[in-house]
Amino acid sequence: MLKLEGKLPNLKVARKRLSTIWGGASLLKMLLRSFAEALNFEWDFILNLSESDFPVKSVERLADFLGANMGKNFVKSHGWNTAEFMKKQGLDRTFYECDQHMWRIGSRKLPRGIKFDGGSDWVVLHRSYVEFLVNGNSELVEGLKVLYNYTLLPAESFFHVVLLNSKFCSAYVDSNLRLTHWKRSQGCQCQYKHVVDWCGCSPMVFRIEDYGKIDGLRERQIYFARKFEGFISQTAITKLEAELVTSPVNSTSLNSYWENAYHYQDLHPSPNQAMMTLAQATIDMASLLLSLDGQCAVEASSVLELTHYFSDDNYHGSLIMFKTSSHDTLEVKIQPIREYVKKEPLGRLINLRVGPDYDVKERVFRNPSLSLGALSDFYIEHKWTPSDSAANVTFYWLDPGGAIALNEILLVEANSTEKVLWTKKKFSEDLEPGSWTLLASVDNTLLGYIEFPVFPDLSLQRMPHRKQKEEFLRSRPRLFKTLLQADLHL
Secondary structure (H helix, E strand, O other), X not given: OHHHHHHOOOOOOOOOOOOOXXXXXXXXXXXXXXXXXXXXXXXXXXXXXXXXXXXXXXXHHHHHHHHOOOOOEEEOEOOOOHHHHHHHHOOOEEEEEEOOEEEEEEEOOOOOOOOOOOEOOOOEEEHHHHHHHHHOOOHHHHHHHHHHOOOOOHXXXXXXXXXXXXXXXXXXXXXXXXXXXXXHHHHOOOOOOOOEOOOOOOOOOOOHHHHHHHHOOOOOOOOEEEOOOHHHHHHHHHHHHHHHOOOOOOOOOOOEEEEEEEEOOOOOOOOOHHHHHHHHHHXXXXXXXXXXXXXXXXXXXXXXXXXXXXXXXXXXXXXXXXXXXXXOEEXXXXXXXXXXEEOOOOOOEEEXXXXXXXXXXXXXXXXXXXXXXXXXXXXXXXXXXXXXXXXEEEEEEEOOOOOEEEEEEEEEOOEOOOEEXXXXXOOXXXXXXXXXXXXXXXXXXXXXXXXXXXXXXXXXXXXXOHHHHHHHHHHHHHHHHHHHHHHEOX
C-alpha cells in the first residue's frame, strides 16, 4: 500500500493501524486515530467507507451537495424508540475487548444528564467537528471515550451522542447519505456470536434483482449504497458502474469475477485443508492424464494458487495453478458436478446441497468448491415448495460403505412461499474419507439424495504412527482418482 501511495497523490495510508473486530471497541479507536492523521491534510468533510460500499452518484454531485451544507454533520439515527434502541444495542452493559472477542462483563448505569442516540456507524463529518473530537480537550469527549471503550458497537452511537450534547448539536443531520440493504429476517441471526457476546445484525448484499431499490435513488440525497460484493453479484456492480462512468468499457468479462482462495506466498490465514487436498488430488490427476495422453511426461510438484471463477453471478469452477518437477507452470480448471437426485416428482424438497463455510445471511457456500474434510463443519441447505402442512424430515448420512453413520429428524413447518433452510452438523468423530451420501425422507418415503466426497487431510498431522502414514500414502492415488471421478469435471 505504501508503494501505491507513492504513485497516487490523492491516496494516503494511515501509519497508525489497529486490528479490529466486528462490534469491537477497537473500531472506534481506529476511526479516531485515522481522523487525527487525516487532519494533517486539507479537506472539508471526512466519510468512512468499506470495501462493500459503492457510489450511486458522481463525485461532482457529492461535492456540490456537501459544499452547500458546509458545517453540517451527517449521521443516521435509529429512527425509533431510543430506550428500546439502547437496550438492543447493549448500551446498559459493560463489554471488554480481549483476544479478538468482545466479552460481556455485566450491567452498568449510564451517566445522567447525557442525551443518548445512535444508529449507523457510517458517517459524514465536517472538519470542525472532527477537530473537536480529536483536539478539543473537552471533558465531555474524553469522558465518553472512556465509556465507549467498554461499549459494544461504539461507533454506532459515539458520534451521535457527542453531537447532541455539544455545541455542534444544531449541525446534526439525520442521514448518512447512503442506502443500506436491510433484510432483518436473514441479517439478524446472531451470526457474530463467535466474536461478541451479543446478537448483532448485518445488511444484505445487493443482487441484480434488488436493483430497483437503487433506481429509486435518483432524486434523493443518497450518494452511496451498501453492501456490494463480487462473490455474490458482480452483475449488480457492473450495472451500477456502467451508469457512473462517462466512457463505458466494452468487455466480455465485465460480469466475471475471480477470487483467490490460496496463494503459496500467503502466511495467514491457514488454507482450508480439504480444499488443498482437493487441489493436490486434481494436479496429480491432471499430470496422470497428460502423461497417459502421450502429450508430455508431467509430474506435479506443488500447488501455487487456487482461484474461484464466477460469470454472471454463477460459479464456473476453480483454477489451480501448479508447478511441475521440471519447474514449468501449468493450470487446470475443476468444477463440482454434484446433482441432487429427486426421487419423488411431486415432493416438497426442491433442492439439497452439502458443503462447508455456509453464509447463513446470504445463503451461499463461501467455499464454492464444496470441499469437505474429515474435520469439517457440515452444512445442509434444503429448499422446499409451499405447503399447508408441516413435515418431519429424516436425514440419513451414509458412509462410503453404505452404512448409516447418523440420522436426524428436522421439522419443516408449513410455508406459503418457497423456503430455503439450513442445518449445521458437527460430527463427534473424524469422518472416513470417501464418497458419502445424504438421504432425505418423510414417513419412510425417499424424497431424494445427494452424493458428496469427504477428502483426507494431506497434512498428516492427525496420523502420528509411521505405519498409518505409509498406508495412507500408498492408497492416495486410488482414493483420489475415485473421489475426483465422482465429483469433478476436468
